[in-house]
Amino acid sequence: MFTIDAHLDLSMNALEWNRDLRKPVSEINAREQGINDKPDRGNATVSLPELRRGNIGLVVATQIARYVAPGNTLPGWHSAEQAWAQTQGQLAWYMAMEEAGEMVQINNLATLERHLNLWKDEKNETKPIGYILSLEGADSIIDIDYLERAYDNGLRAIGPAHYGPGRYANGTDSTGKMGQQGLALLKEMERLGIILDATHLCDDAFWQALDNFGGSIWASHNNCRALVNHNRQFSDEMIKTLIERGAVIGLALDAWMMVPGWVRFKSNPREMNCNLEVMLDHLDHICQLAGNTKHVGIGSDLDGAFGREQCPYDLETITDLHKIPALMAKRGYQNEDIENLTHSNWLRFLKNTWKS
Numbered sequence: 001m002f003t004i005d006a007h008l009d010l011s012m013n014a015l016e017w018n019r020d021l022r023k024p025v026s027e028i029n030a031r032e033q034g035i036n037d038k039p040d041r042g043n044a045t046v047s048l049p050e051l052r053r054g055n056i057g058l059v060v061a062t063q064i065a066r067y068v069a070p071g072n073t074l075p076g077w078h079s080a081e082q083a084w085a086q087t088q089g090q091l092a093w094y095m096a097m098e099e100a101g102e103m104v105q106i107n108n109l110a111t112l113e114r115h116l117n118l119w120k121d122e123k124n125e126t127k128p129i130g131y132i133l134s135l136e137g138a139d140s141i142i143d144i145d146y147l148e149r150a151y152d153n154g155l156r157a158i159g160p161a162h163y164g165p166g167r168y169a170n171g172t173d174s175t176g177k178m179g180q181q182g183l184a185l186l187k188e189m190e191r192l193g194i195i196l197d198a199t200h201l202c203d204d205a206f207w208q209a210l211d212n213f214g215g216s217i218w219a220s221h222n223n224c225r226a227l228v229n230h231n232r233q234f235s236d237e238m239i240k241t242l243i244e245r246g247a248v249i250g251l252a253l254d255a256w257m258m259v260p261g262w263v264r265f266k267s268n269p270r271e272m273n274c275n276l277e278v279m280l281d282h283l284d285h286i287c288q289l290a291g292n293t294k295h296v297g298i299g300s301d302l303d304g305a306f307g308r309e310q311c312p313y314d315l316e317t318i319t320d321l322h323k324i325p326a327l328m329a330k331r332g333y334q335n336e337d338i339e340n341l342t343h344s345n346w347l348r349f350l351k352n353t354w355k356s
Contacts, residue, residue, distance in 0.1 A: 001325055001339070002119060004346045005318070006060040006250035006299035007199075007221035008046060010131070011090035013303050021047045022102055025317045039265055043307025046318045048102055051129050054319035057119040058106065058343075060157065060220055060299070061094065061131040063087040067139035067167055074164050076139070083140035091153055094131065104128040107154045109354045116347075132350075134197060134220065137162030137171070144181075144188050151192045158189060159197035159220070161205060169205040172232045177204045183212055190215040195353060198222075198242065199299075203231065206238060210245065216353040217245050221252040221299035223282045228260050236289060243290045246352070248345045250299020251279050251286075255310045258282070262310075269313040276312045276320075276327055283341065284331070293337040297345050298324070 013019045017038065019028050025047050032042040051059070065086035066076030077083040097103040106112050115130040134157040141147055147155075160182060161171030168182040178186075186209060189196060196217045198206060210217070219242060225233035234242070234249070242249060255274045256262035262272060269275070287293050302311060302318050314323065325338045336344075 001055060001322070001342050003054065003056045003298065003321055003342045004058045004060075005051075005056055005302075005321070006218070006248075006297055006346060007134075007252070007301045007304070008059045008061055009064060009136070009301075009304045010046070010059070010061045011093045012062065012064055012305075013044075013046065014093050015089060017044075017303075019044060019047075021097075022049070022100070023047060024049050038305075040303070040305065040307035040309060043309050044303055045307055045311065045315065046303040048097075048129055050317045050319045052124040052127065054317075054322050055119075055122055055124060056129075056318065056321060057124065057127065058115065058130040058132070058346075060134050061103075062134050062136045063090045063140070063155075064136040064162065065090075065140045066137055066162055066164075069165070072164060080139060080142045080167065084142050084146065087135070087140045091133075094133070098128075101126075101128055103131050105154045106130045106132050107156055109351065109356055112347075112350060112354070132156050134195075135159065136197075137166055137200070138168040138185060139166050141168070141185065144184050147185070147188050147194075148192060151194060155194065157195035157197050157218070157220070158185075159199050159201070160185060160209065161200050161202065163200070169209070170202045171200040171205075172202065174202050175204055176202065177208045178212075182209075186213045189213070193353070193355075198238075198247070200232070203235075203238075210241060216349070217242065217247045218349060219247060219249045219299075221250045221301040221304075223252055223257045224285045226285060227282055228257055230257075232257060239286055239289050243295050246349070248295055248297045248349050249286055250297045251282050253279060253300045253302055253311050253315065254304065254306055255312070258312070264310070267310075269309075269311065274312055275314045276323055278312065279324070280327055280331060283328075293333065293340040294345055294348075296341050297343075298341065 068076035
């Protein structure tokens with residue numbers, strides 16, 4: 001079944017993890033044997049061939065570069081200009097993949113329809129992966145004037161914050177409302193028609209952003225606070241408000257967001273009983289709040305600075321997303337519900353958002 005994944009850090013993996021994503025995952029992992037600079041070395045799950053094998057023909061692919069002020073211990077860049085340059089290197093990688101015929105940017109209705117027609121059959125061995133460009137954390141937008149430049153390069157969604165305090169909004173594990181610069185960002189995003197990604201906004205910024213943004217909103221990769229109690233997750237009230245705004249919420253496959261009590265770098269997916277069924281628990285919860293299956297999708301975040309050591313044990317590569325329809329059917333979901341999760345909800349959202 002054709003599948004859309006609404007959150008993959010492809011360029012980050014290519015440039016910061018030095019992975020040639022044109023290769024099979026097995027080759028990527030073999031080349032990383034004996035390298036210990038990152039905890040997920042040798043545990044990759046994502047590459048372009050694996051996407052094709054899984055019939056995952058369209059993804060939301062990120063640019064990401066954090067600014068860190070003095071005293072901020074998170075990894076990142078010491079100026080917005082450096083962060084901007086990092087995202088431009090990531091953009092250059094996507095463009096190189098386009099020139100190689102490996103990927104194609106999807107940024108309006110015409111390119112979307114053309115790509116969907118290309119992927120109608122399942123002979124996918126050489127088809128380009130469609131990607132919608134998203135910015136995870138807005139720190140790299142040097143000032144508001146840069147936003148239109150980014151839009152012209154294809155940027156179609158922004159999550160104003162990532163982890164910690166940001167230049168435009170505060171994110172996971174931080175608190176506080178957006179200042180005037182953040183509100184100006186929202187206004188310019190709305191003017192340009194850029195989607196607001198509510199993922200990672202701290203609670204204060206989440207509610208403020210929804211009050212001040214009149215455009216389209218999604219949450220590319222988020223799970224439920226009712227099942228895993230952490231500020232990274234959405235509370236039921238937040239989920240209900242997103243549903244009222246017509247949002248789609250992408251379910252993430254990072255184990256610490258799926259099961260309570262996960263200890264990073266210590267817990268084991270099998271010991272914690274973290275499998276794809278757990279993802280469906282979060283799915284069930286959102287669907288119960290919505291009363292339907294029209295606000296859920298996949299936003300796996302696979303290889304988002306973690307690998308097989310921190311994802312469902314029944315997933316070897318991203319190709320295994322194809323197991324989800326059968327698991328949903330076992331729970332009584334109908335074919336229309338399954339299609340809603342795998343692709344229909346994201347497509348309906350995009351068609352409602354993009355006017356041309």
